Amino acid sequence: MADAVESGGRARLVSELGRVQDLVRQLELQLRAPADAASVDLCRRLVHQIVALTDRSIGMLHSSPDLGPSPLSATGTGSPISSDAASDHHPFRPATASPKKRKATARWTSQQVRVSAAGGGAEGPADDGHSWRKYGQKDILGAKHPRAYYRCTHRNSQNCPATKQVQRTDDHPALFDVVYHGEHICRPGGGSGSAKWAQQQHNPHAQAALQGLSARLTVATTTTADAAAIGAAAALPPMTPESCPVRGASSPWSLASPVGSDSNGCLHQGVSPCPVPGYRDWASDLQEVVSSAFAAVSSAAPLPVLDDEFMSLECFGFDQNFEIDTAMPSLYYP
């Protein structure tokens, strides 16, 4: 029985990567075409798809010991997240699954990512598009660095429940492990807000996926060969200001960067194309990497069963019938 499920899991991963490959090809085609409003919009949708699928695929690998330890649990150097805490806060498992502490009854959405310090700075990870207010710091047993606790700035004004925890990794001081809890319900601007914003707000998984993947755009991870191939697909090449001069962004979150800001300073994320020559080359590289990842996973050892909780709670659905020419939604909440 296990074999059937395992091969099913692997087939699922291969299928996901195959779709990523297709999407990247479409993206590359679009990027080679003259940029107009329609193609820009199409690129935006494609990037959305790629972001979601790669994040999901990486999640599968993280939960797959047979494909090697996950980047967040492979360091073995005593990092609280890489060792003890990894079992408490699985990167793609809600906090409710944790045997630890508070919030045991709350149905938090949770997403853990590892991000680099902004611009190589030492203060903390890059801006993730939301405004946060620090409300605590705690020394964690066995960790070299304290953990900082942040809540959404709009917690009081809009009852936004989103929180995050940031902790510098033991082994790579330039890297931070960030765990997001809850979803933002704070609204941008005083108006009714865009439908796109509303949709995203109602899909915390998509939100988390965007944050997760965009974080990994500059993430340095330690991976096994297979995971490295996948990780590379997500991590290559960092969208620095140099590679994306149009945006001139200083944040490594460029690919899934904030596209709007309201008077409250509550940013909402979106995906912006970067229609410059360098970006087109980057798309080619991405396709190449995805292809190699696809090949690597296709020949990988059988993927062990993904636990039901992971599949039911942490995998947002993906519209298999998605067509590029149809309206936006392709991520949906199962």
Next chain:
DNA sequence: ATAATTTGACCTGA
């Protein structure tokens, strides 16, 4: 003046 951060105390679950 207001907002954000710091930090010790307190609370909660294991």
Next chain:
DNA sequence: TCAGGTCAAATTAT
């Protein structure tokens, strides 16, 4: 009892 998470007063920054 302990460790992680949160509160809230004091402090600092804007």
